[in-house]
Amino acid sequence: MYRIKEKKILAENTVLLRITAPEIAKKARAGNFVMLRIDEKGERIPLTIVDYDKDTITLIFLVVGRTTDDLLKLNEGDSILDVVGPLGNAIDVEKYGKVVFVGGGLGIAAIYPQLKTLKKLNKIISIIGARTDKHLFLVDEIKENSNETIICTDDGSLGRKGFVTEALKDLIENEKIDRVVAIGPPVMMKAVSDVTRNKKIKTIASINTIMVDGIGMCGSCRVKVKDEIKFACVDGPEFDAHDIDWDEFLKRNSRYKEEEHECMLSKK
């Protein structure tokens, strides 16, 4: 059992949980994720490790379906039945130069540990975006750990009006960028990869696929990268964005839409 030490509502439908899991915390690095199962009948879902200290790991999730809805109902002091990790590959900590992090929606949570880890060796520019200012979170934390931060909202309620890709386009027109890391909704990551392709800027995407075990045993998370089948759980979750077959990925990632709906309806 893994106890919830802290719960915070960060933004609309966006929740932070700090969970006591010393064994995972000890090994966690930026880029890793955990699989969790709330209870005996629960699904196993992957969530990025956003932060960690000696005994706890921090997870942030968006309430989008049955499992995250159930997760929302848990409070400080409650426990989650299973949490396993840290899974996936940690990021490579290197000197790249000028690195742009693009975080859209929940992706903001996933870029945070990465930019925090890379800031010592690199100049960090963060572009974060959400629908409205009510959907933005971790803004101060991102600002504190970036040399420059650009905020975008679809409705212009905070920062630039428009998509993160527009801000990125302007940026790469005017500055030499050495690396882009994009994490967010698949359509956003695909759009970012299109923007940087012509400029030949190394672009990394961290993909959030549908997983069952998270340790390389089922292939549910398989994705075509440079015409090769890769398992996001053990070979990723980060890949070169220009090598990912985005169209196939988009189709695969929405394959349980009807069942998700049915599962929500079954709730009493």
Next chain:
Amino acid sequence: MGNKEQKQKEQNPEERIHNFNEVSFSYTKEQAVKEAKRCLQCKVPLCEIGCPAGISIKKFIKHIADEEFDLALKVILEKNSLPGVCGRVCPAEDNCMKMCVSRPKININLLERFVADNSKKIVAEVKKNKGKIAVIGSGPAGLACSSDLALMGYDVVLFEALHIAGGVLSYGIPEFRLPKKIVNNEVEYIKNLGIKIKLNSVVGKTFDLKEILNEYDAVFISTGAGLPYFLGIDGENLNNVYSANEFLSRNNLMKSYKFPEYKTPLKKSRKTVVIGGGNVAIDAARTARRLGSEVVVVYRRSKNEIPAREQEIKHAEEEGIEFVFLANPLRILGKEDVEGVECIRMSLGEQDDSGRRRPLPIKNSEFRIDCGQVIVAIGQGPNPLIQKTINLNTGKKGNIIVNEKYETSIEKIYAGGDITSGSATVINAIRDGKTAAKQIDEMLKKRRK
């Protein structure tokens, strides 16, 4: 005459394709005693030579004949901690029963199952003062190794990556062939032997093998063959193409056949094509059947070469599963979701390295099977996680290489089961686990001197 073979009762096919309950029933007491009494009690029991776990078969059968069922179980448990599992899934026809001289042969596995299901397991109290061993992976090899070591007096910690113990017994083999209650029951017995099972513990991720090696006197790696192979043909990433591992894990481990009560979904399809001919393929086919699908199994060789157990094929056929032999898939058809499989007819040529005749495509014999779901069950490879974190000698397929003593290339690290062999049977994994336990004990005995 009392030499009539006792037949196992089964759920009839029309009924069982609508449920996930066990297909075959345990012998009744009367049946078990009758079957046991048929045993010739040979002077030299050849059956025991055939048993990879080395069970004293003659002795336990005698106890059943004498209606001393608890004693029968005690005899089995001396050698095998998983009698309920083995009584169900061990291919006895290729092991003990192959050697049996009675005609008809004694159904040794069904007798083992009877005592496992009907007698109380008595836990032997053993002082744990010989050393500390880490076993990685709680499938059949790991469970067998752990329990033997515990009975020898070692303190054993068993690391399991998933949220439940049992490995393939839990995520792979379906409920209707091996009820999870039976697996849990055997795991409970093994825990009662004093073994500590650490769930949600991925060695290579949550724990470092090197750290473990410093803390323990020896390590046994039994992480199994859980890496699904894909065909590498067009359309394989279409929606509703599953590896057998995914399909079975969703059902067995996550119980998606009880969706939405259990929250892991599985697509339902009117028609399913399963590719492959092993026991895993048949398990997947029979699972899909129970979920309401018509099922076609496509296998590239003929019925004579099919690797699945005869009993499984028979059960599948009774359940209305269609077999297309001598056919191989060329591509999976569809735009977003699967719409069909294009196959080609095969003929058998010369013998290949496996000793079986090599299947060869027949020109211009392409044909199409319409379906909404494809399950790829062409085999599994060794789980690669641990090998990525430590420099162990591995084979071409990523399997850990061991010598006849089950020693790996690193001192104090042993390995066995499917992680070394690729993909084999539960009973062979048990044999590996037991033999490795003996070898670990020998090694540590020498060190103690």
